[in-house]
Amino acid sequence: MSNEVKIALLAVVAIALSIWGIKFIKGKNILTRSNLYYVEYEDALSIQTSSSVVIQGVNVGFVADVKLQKGSEKVLVTLDLNKDLEVPKGTRAEIFANGFMGTKSVRLQFPPVEERQGMLEPGSYLIPGAVGFLGANIPQEELKQYVQIIQDGIKGALDSLNEGLSHGDPNSPINRSLKNLELTLANLQSATSSADRLLASSSGEIKGTLKSLNELSASLASSKAKIGSIINNADKFSGQLNEMDLKKTMTEVDQTLAGLKVTLNKADKALGSVEGMMTDVKAGKGSLGKLLSNDSLYNSIDRLSANADSLTKDIKSRPYRYIPLKGRKRVLKYDKLDAKKQ
Incomplete structure (x- = not known):
C-alpha cells in the first residue's frame, strides 16, 4: 500500500x-440508532439543543431541535430518544431546572403501569409540561413532609406569640403597643359616633341648604339664556366703548400731528429767512453787512466816537467856550489864562 x-x-x-x-x-x-418524538410548548423556558432527556435520573436521549412554529406562538421541541426505549401513551415531557445554575432538561413522566394503553410510534407528540426546581429534585412525599414541618413550626411560633400576648408581662413593648392600638381604635370609634350624632342633628339644616342650592341651580338654569344675553350685550357695549375711545384718541392724535406739521413748516420758513439774511450779511448787503465787511465805515465810526469823546472832555474842562453870547475876545482871554495855568 x-x-x-x-x-x-x-x-x-x-x-x-x-x-x-x-x-x-x-x-x-x-x-446508535434513535427515534424522534415531538412536543409543543407554550413556553420553552429557554431549553436548548443538546439538553438531556432523562427518566428517573437516567439519560435516555437529548433535545435535537428547538424552533418557533410559523403562524403560531408555540415552540416545537424535537426529542431524540434511544431506539430501544418504548414510550407509552400519555407520557408527559416536563421541562425542569437541572441544578442551581438554571440548566434546563426534559424529564419523561410515564403514566402508571395499570393505566397504560399501548405504546407511541416514533414521530408522535408527547404531552407538554413544566415543573419547578423543588418539584423536580425533591420527591412528592418528601416535599409534603417538608411543607408539614414548616407549617408546624409556624403554628408553634404563632401559638407562643399568642401565649405571650395573652399571659405575658403587661409592660412588655408588644403589650403596650397593643393597648395603645386598642385606645386609638376606641377614640376613633368615639369620634365616628360623635360625627354620626352631629350629622343626625344637622340633617334638617343640611337638607334645607341642599334644597336652597337646588332651587338656586334651577333658577340659574332657567335664566341661563337671559344671563347669556346680558353678558353678550355687556360685551358688545364694552367693544363699542373701546372703539369710540380709540377713534376719539386717533382723531386727537391726527389733529396734534397736523398742528405740529404746520409749526414745523413755519419754523422751517423762519430758519430759511434767517439763513437768507445771514447770507446777505456775509455778502456785505445792508447796513449790518456793510458794517461787518467795510473797514472804512468802521474807521469813520471810530473817529467819530473819538471826536465825540474829545468834544465831551473839552466841554467839561472849558464850558465857558460854549456859553452863548460870549465874545471872541473874552474867549481868547480865558484860553490864555488856561495856558498859563498849564
Whole structure:
C-alpha cells in the first residue's frame, strides 16, 4: 500500500472521528440508532439543543431541535430518544431546572403501569409540561413532609406569640403597643359616633341648604339664556366703548400731528429767512453787512466816537467856550489864562 493511500485513509478516519466527536458532544451518538418524538410548548423556558432527556435520573436521549412554529406562538421541541426505549401513551415531557445554575432538561413522566394503553410510534407528540426546581429534585412525599414541618413550626411560633400576648408581662413593648392600638381604635370609634350624632342633628339644616342650592341651580338654569344675553350685550357695549375711545384718541392724535406739521413748516420758513439774511450779511448787503465787511465805515465810526469823546472832555474842562453870547475876545482871554495855568 502506497503512502498516498495511507494518508488518504488516515484523513478519512480523522474526519469521521471529528464528526462523531461533535455529535457526541451535542449528546448524539451516531453509532446508535434513535427515534424522534415531538412536543409543543407554550413556553420553552429557554431549553436548548443538546439538553438531556432523562427518566428517573437516567439519560435516555437529548433535545435535537428547538424552533418557533410559523403562524403560531408555540415552540416545537424535537426529542431524540434511544431506539430501544418504548414510550407509552400519555407520557408527559416536563421541562425542569437541572441544578442551581438554571440548566434546563426534559424529564419523561410515564403514566402508571395499570393505566397504560399501548405504546407511541416514533414521530408522535408527547404531552407538554413544566415543573419547578423543588418539584423536580425533591420527591412528592418528601416535599409534603417538608411543607408539614414548616407549617408546624409556624403554628408553634404563632401559638407562643399568642401565649405571650395573652399571659405575658403587661409592660412588655408588644403589650403596650397593643393597648395603645386598642385606645386609638376606641377614640376613633368615639369620634365616628360623635360625627354620626352631629350629622343626625344637622340633617334638617343640611337638607334645607341642599334644597336652597337646588332651587338656586334651577333658577340659574332657567335664566341661563337671559344671563347669556346680558353678558353678550355687556360685551358688545364694552367693544363699542373701546372703539369710540380709540377713534376719539386717533382723531386727537391726527389733529396734534397736523398742528405740529404746520409749526414745523413755519419754523422751517423762519430758519430759511434767517439763513437768507445771514447770507446777505456775509455778502456785505445792508447796513449790518456793510458794517461787518467795510473797514472804512468802521474807521469813520471810530473817529467819530473819538471826536465825540474829545468834544465831551473839552466841554467839561472849558464850558465857558460854549456859553452863548460870549465874545471872541473874552474867549481868547480865558484860553490864555488856561495856558498859563498849564
